Amino acid sequence: MNVKSHLEKIARLELLRARLDPLQDFELWFWAGMTAGTHAVNAALHLASITSSDDAFPMQPGVYLVPQTDGTLRATFCEPGDVLHVGRPKIEAPVPEDIASMMHLMETIEQYRDPCVREGLEPSAAIVEECDAALLRCLQLLNDRLHEVAHEY
Template sequence: MNVNSHLEKIARLESLRARFDALEDFELWFWAGMTGGTHAVNAALHHAGITAADDVYAAQPGVYLVPQPDGTLRHAFRPLGDVLHVGRPAVKAPVPEDIASMMHLMESVEQYRDPCVRHGVVPTAAIVKECDTAVLECFRLLNQRLRSAS
């Protein structure tokens, strides 16, 4: 994807996330935030020229769905474009400090994915606050990066 596509998805996900009660609808709220934060990391990586900003869609690490002239999508191996989750796949190139911070913030969010979404750990107000703070800081860092380039 490209930077503008990521920004559009972030806006839609944040609009959706705002409609959920973070504790009662934790799984949906969490996925919207985690996905939005991952889009922010991808946008920052593209903006920095570290990853390819092609209009293809990550399916698995190294495998992308590539639009075809007839409107279908075809699987293809491609150089690193969008990461699915921070660290999957790993970014081998050096990243600027702000993007490294964004990645660290998203790792702090993702530490709750398996316990709270897959293994039945009941989310707490503290977990919600930690995740929300991390996602919002990730967005702030992306916006700061984009503003400084204009």
């Protein structure tokens, strides 16, 4: 996906999160935040020219759905484009400090995926606060990078 598409998805996911109660709707709130953060990491990786911003949608590490001229999508092996989650696929190129921080923040969020969404750990206000703070910082780092790129032209 391209940077503009990632930014549009982040905006829609943030609007959704704002309508949800973080504790009562934790699973939806959490997935929307985790997905928004992943889009932020992908946009930052594209802006840094580390990954491809082609219109190819990740299915598995290294396998992307690529639009065809007839409007269909075809599974194709490709160079790294969008990551599914931080570390899937692993980015082999050097990553700038701000993007490395974004990835670490996403790991902070994702540490609660299995316990709270799959294993029955009841989410607490502290978990919500930690996830929300990590996502907000991740989005702030993306905005900082977007601001820097805008000044390069």
